Amino acid sequence: xxxxxxxxxxxxxxxxxxxxxxxxxxxxxxxxxxxxxxxxxxxxxxxxxxxxxxxxxxxxxxxxxxxxxxxxxxxxxxxxxxxxxxxxxxxxxxxxxxxxxxxxxxxxxxxxxxxxxxxxxxxxxxxxxxxxxxxxxxxxxxxxxxxxxxxxxxxxxxxxxxxxxxxxxxxxxxxxxxxxxxxxxxxxxxxxxxxxxxxxxxxxxxxxxxxxxxxxxxxxxxxxxxxxxxxxxxxxxxxxxxxxxxxxxxxxxxxx
Numbered sequence: 001x002x003x004x005x006x007x008x009x010x011x012x013x014x015x016x017x018x019x020x021x022x023x024x025x026x027x028x029x030x031x032x033x034x035x036x037x038x039x040x041x042x043x044x045x046x047x048x049x050x051x052x053x054x055x056x057x058x059x060x061x062x063x064x065x066x067x068x069x070x071x072x073x074x075x076x077x078x079x080x081x082x083x084x085x086x087x088x089x090x091x092x093x094x095x096x097x098x099x100x101x102x103x104x105x106x107x108x109x110x111x112x113x114x115x116x117x118x119x120x121x122x123x124x125x126x127x128x129x130x131x132x133x134x135x136x137x138x139x140x141x142x143x144x145x146x147x148x149x150x151x152x153x154x155x156x157x158x159x160x161x162x163x164x165x166x167x168x169x170x171x172x173x174x175x176x177x178x179x180x181x182x183x184x185x186x187x188x189x190x191x192x193x194x195x196x197x198x199x200x201x202x203x204x205x206x207x208x209x210x211x212x213x214x215x216x217x218x219x220x221x222x223x224x225x226x227x228x229x230x231x232x233x234x235x236x237x238x239x240x241x242x243x244x245x246x247x248x249x250x251x252x253x254x255x256x
Contacts, residue, residue, distance in 0.1 A: 006032035013113030020099035076117035095121030098131030
């Protein structure tokens with residue numbers, strides 16, 4: 001009896017032409033049959049947005065050789081929804097998103113289109129992982145990130161994940177020799193201190209560019225920020241149940 005290879009859905013938020021996506025496809029081809037559905041243009045910072053007011057377009061593309069691939073006019077989450085409902089003939093054994101050009105540690109998980117695509121996979125009960133490299137350059141060395149993406153994906157295919165859980169994997173820049181290992185972490189308590197640079201257009205109307213700096217308030221040595229700053233890959237288990245369970249007993253003491 002012929003055994004099917006694992007079916008792996010690959011997506012991202014940097015778009016179909018991003019080097020990180022191509023590196024992830026090559027890594028996944030070694031461990032399964034790959035299908036790609038990715039945005040036709042960059043969608044960074046889209047979070048879990050979906051398209052409801054405009055039609056979605058899907059175009060088959062030939063950019064990965066024999067790999068089935070489509071570009072989508074929508075968001076990263078749209079890509080996963082369309083892949084599961086319209087393109088693939090069976091549920092994927094794994095959904096991987098990335099490799100993102102730029103980190104998605106700490107609070108960035110909320111804004112990240114990379115992680116929201118993976119989260120949509122988890123909502124569909126597909127074991128899912130988001131991979132991000134802490135290097136924003138499109139010419140970044142992706143070899144170490146791709147190597148570890150393959151190792152972590154293989155382990156998830158073998159071991160599975162707890163229900164309603166996905167993985168947020170962030171890789172520090174550098175070669176494989178420079179990476180010290182992999183650490184299972186918690187999300188650091190950190191946030192962006194935003195500012196808006198106000199400018200004037202040729203008609204003297206104001207417009208704004210979002211700027212700011214990232215501030216880590218967390219001094220713990222078990223966080224993703226600590227791991228990354230010390231040369232480790234961080235793996236944070238993430239859930240899409242946003243319920244603050246610890247607050248339920250407190251609120252039950254209230255009178256209404």
